[in-house]
Amino acid sequence: MASEKELFVTKQYVPMGQPITQNENTIIYKVKCLAEPGSPIGILKMYRQKNIQNLYTRLYQLDYSEWPHIYNVKFFDGNTLVVEEYLEGNTLAELLEQNRARNVSFTEEEAYQIMDRLCDCIQQLMQPEPPIIHHNLKPSNIFVTSAGAIKLLDFVPGFSKPKNPFRSLWKTLGNIFHQMLTGETPKNGKCTYDGRYETVIRKCMEKNPEKQYKDIAELKEDLEYTNTHFSKKAPRGIAGIPYALTYPFQGFLLAIEWSLISFFWFRGNQTTMCLFVVIFVLHSIVFAIQRHSYLKERNIHLSTARKAFPVLLLAIILFCLFQVISFIN
Secondary structure (H helix, E strand, C coil): CCCHHHHHHHHHEEECCCCCEECCCEEEEEEEECCCCCCCEEEEEEECCECCHHHHHHHHHHCCCCCCCEEEEEEECCEEEEEEECCCEEEHHHHHHHHHHCCCCCCHHHHHHHHHHHHHHHHHHCCCCCCECCCCCCHHHEEEECCCCEEECCCCCCECCCCCCCCCHHHHHHHHHHHHHHCCCCECCECCCCCCCHHHHHHHCCCCHHHCCCCHHHHHHHHHHHHHHHHHCCCECHHHCEHHHCHHHHHHHHHHHHHHHHHHHHCCCHHHHHHHHHHHHHHHHHHHHHHHHHHHHCCCCCCHHHHHHHHHHHHHHHHHHHHHHHHHC
16 A cells, blocks of 8 residues: 555656756655646655754745745655645746846846845735744745746745844845846945945945844835935946046046146245145045045956046146146236
8 A cells, every 4th residue: 555655746746757956955846736626737845854844834824925835745754845836937046147147137127126025025924923034045045936926935944033033134135136236246245236226235234233224114115215216316426436536526626726726826826825735635635545445345446547547637637727827827
């Protein structure tokens, strides 16, 4: 007589060919769910030598739309077998890899839509008592269906009442958002993205708990506000540099100061000229330090040519101004 386990995989949920994925921890099959109405296609996941039956039984009972519908959960010989609905679409990790292969990244609108729906998922998971904490959140466990819905995969035990369930969540979400917008994880824990959601990512990656988001609702509100009001923000310069730290803006101010230096030089007013020389030198030093610090903090690298060319151009402009003022006087 066939055992319950044999009936489960030969009569109820029958594998359709070779495993889709297998490693030392998990083996996954595409199966025909003969035990379910209409015999739908499903996914059978066997978690090797891991008893997470209670976790998936709870997910099965709740049956939220934030994860794939669960058909059945069994525990055999130290292994947990979970049968889920078959989803059409791709994991976020697969989409990121496709973008890298084409040397592109998500648009800000695409990344916003995914992040906004991901926040909805996490917010929903916090509603049950006790809340559901997904302790293995990463791109490969975030599924984007062909209809654009977000589903979370491969939960690990996490029904608990932690004092701060978001302690590591903010950094994870910041990294995921950064990957979608740049194609890369933050280098050395620093945000290299420059755009409308930069402040959101930086707050997610903030190490000081007092400056972090207090809950997922606050993050979602910040996302929506930034998405709506970004056009009212001040213009930004090239290579992620604020306009106030660009050569066109600061160079214009330096040119005015240099013109005054030249003017008082030719008029023989040494005292006033020296005053503007001091202002010009201090302004140049402060500008150089602030620009360098900004680029270093955000890990923005400019080529030697891009560093040298504006300096050379500014020097030529200042020389020409000196000659013009000399001619006038």
